[in-house]
């Protein structure tokens with residue numbers, strides 16, 4: 001029974017001693033972090049209080065002794081003297097004991113707050129939540145319960161974690177299940193158990209020393225016997241129960257989180273399940289996860305019963321032993337009666353101290369499991385951050401600075417090392433090029449997560465090079481599953497496995513942050529070098545990078561209607577600052593909170609000449625989309641007819657044309673926030689003029705994803721794009737739920753306000769809104785291990801072919817060589 005449990009759970013392979021360094025690493029996060037003086041103050045206070053309360057316990061034992069001796073000797077004055085002494089001690093000790101528990105509770109709360117905030121920051125930094133989620137999804141189901149318990153050191157866990165973000169090799173390598181549960185529940189229990197166990201140990205050591213002195217006065221042999229007795233007991237207990245109980249506790253945590261997750265999924269997808277009439281299946285799934293929880297729970301009950309049996313035998317024996325050893329001397333008249341009871345009391349205290357593992361094994365094994373889970377989570381988050389930093393845009397704008405750059409460089413180096421061990425693959429480089437206002441891809445290779453060069457990974461795109469400049473727009477088309485969305489994932493930096501370079505607008509000219517940005521960044525954790533400064537602020541766009549992604553699935557955050565419209569940059573500055581102040585991350589000079597929610601926009605690009613980006617002049621110059629091809633398509637073009645479109649048979653190159661510094665395409669608006677009037681006008685633009693009136697105002701909070709139709713949600717998403725006014729936008733089937741005329745109207749607006757954009761779509765009607773088409777030529781995502789082939793042509797040419805040859809495939813045939 002125990003062996004089975006141990007084999008099934010990675011956590012079980014960790015012995016208690018191997019968990020100790022991990023526990024210590026987690027503990028030092030608080031004690032050496034920015035709040036270290038608070039932490040150390042609390043720790044010193046509780047340790048002193050533990051010492052004082054232990055001394056009082058010794059006094060109480062002496063008072064008790066006098067008490068019993070006076071009573072048995074019928075010594076009336078002695079009795080009353082003992083009573084008086086006892087009352088005085090209790091009078092002082094009682095408030096002290098309650099003050100001690102108050103300080104302990106405060107310590108627990110502060111520590112928990114600190115650790116949860118830290119993990120939350122790490123969770124959102126560098127989109128760790130995305131990379132960790134991927135691994136969690138892959139493991140969703142029964143295997144998830146066994147995941148996450150890597151018993152290796154930080155290095156081992158890190159490489160597993162990095163794999164999840166880039167080139168993971170499947171669940172077997174160890175991953176992170178249910179990060180939400182780890183951040184909420186595991187932190188709380190970890191902190192509580194750590195404090196209570198540490199204090200227990202402190203108290204036990206003190207009392208062990210104090211009572212060993214007392215007992216030594218009675219009988220030296222009793223002390224020696226005591227230590228031997230406790231040593232054997234501890235050894236037997238840990239050998240018999242330690243690993244099994246830790247493993248069972250670990251599995252129970254994971255399975256309970258799985259059960260809860262299955263119920264949360266039902267709540268989130270209630271309508272779809274109801275339409276499918278899928279409740280029977282869901283019920284079975286929930287109940288089977290309950291079965292998983294109960295299975296582990298029953299096993300725990302069995303082991304706990306055995307453990308209880310053992311501890312009762314052990315502790316009852318300790319009641320008898322001191323009396324057996326001291327009674328003969330009492331019978332001979334060598335000691336008083338009170339000495340027997342004092343010896344028993346001292347013996348039981350020392351026994352309790354020495355039997356700390358025996359008596360607290362359940363709590364210790366719980367703490368060990370929580371330590372494993374939190375340690376793995378932190379390692380995975382750090383690894384995800386390092387991987388993101390390896391491919392992320394260099395820091396620019398609000399978080400710039402020597403230390404940030406150095407940290408990013410260090411993280412990059414770490415990530416490259418980790419990636420090379422995890423997947424053996426290259427990483428896509430993403431850079432911000434100052435002055436660039438379009439998109440440049442160079443020899444881009446996109447690989448699905450799942451291994452760098454095999455082991456389930458697939459190459460979706462190989463050798464793709466293109467450039468897009470203001471005034472141009474690209475429609476990505478191709479069969480479902482060929483890798484269109486994945487191309488956007490790679491450009492956005494969500495997928496990093498592969499190779500080549502992505503250049504995006506960036507640098508001072510395009511990322512000049514507004515005051516609000518800076519305040520937000522400063523307040524929201526600028527002093528945390530894991531904060532998501534560089535890559536995400538640039539690529540999420542609306543804040544300061546000028547690049548905006550609209551995903552395929554609309555997302556409606558929790559909050560009022562204004563939040564929906566201004567997402568992701570609509571930040572309640574008062575709340576941000578409040579959080580940062582609570583968090584202790586607000587710098588001394590943090591900007592005072594704004595009173596309203598604001599949406600920031602990139603400032604209008606200024607003169608191009610100031611660009612200090614990483615790229616040279618060649619990259620800064622706007623590039624005309626001259627051609628695009630891939631290695632495979634290039635070869636094909638060399639051998640067969642290349643119809644139109646400017647395909648080149650030879651090597652791929654980017655043709656930099658005349659720089660049109662100052663970037664055409666117009667319209668990049670000035671900085672500042674979006675007023676309510678502007679929001680109302682934008683709602684009008686996206687054909688939702690009556691939405692505010694219908695729901696009752698901009699401040700109304702509803703469950704937006706269920707009260708708005710998918711088409712309405714898509715229109716709101718386009719509104720966000722228009723409000724953000726990026727210089728480059730990516731839309732993944734962002735208008736797929738809209739009727740033709742509405743879609744057309746929205747695209748006309750986008751064309752007017754966004755100089756350069758890329759869409760993924762299936763409808764031919766979209767052609768009229770794009771200047772070029774990027775077509776995936778692989779029928780099935782380069783199935784069978786072939787490389788993804790793409791080609792570009794003008795929209796007119798694509799349209800011509802579609803008219804003549806039945807879809808873009810007519811033209812595609814010419815180059816479709818495997």
Ligand SMILES: Nc1ncnc2c1ncn2[C@@H]1O[C@H](COP(=O)(O)OP(=O)(O)OP(=O)(O)O)[C@@H](O)[C@H]1O
Pocket residue numbers: 134448449450460478479480481482483484485486487781
């Ligand atoms: N996290 C992942 N891990 C491994 N493979 C993935 C992952 N996400 C997607 N894929 C695979 O990558 C391929 C490309 O997916 P992608 O979403 O880019 O397709 P698409 O061309 O956008 O399709 P559609 O038109 O249906 O939206 C698919 O075969 C998909 O199964």
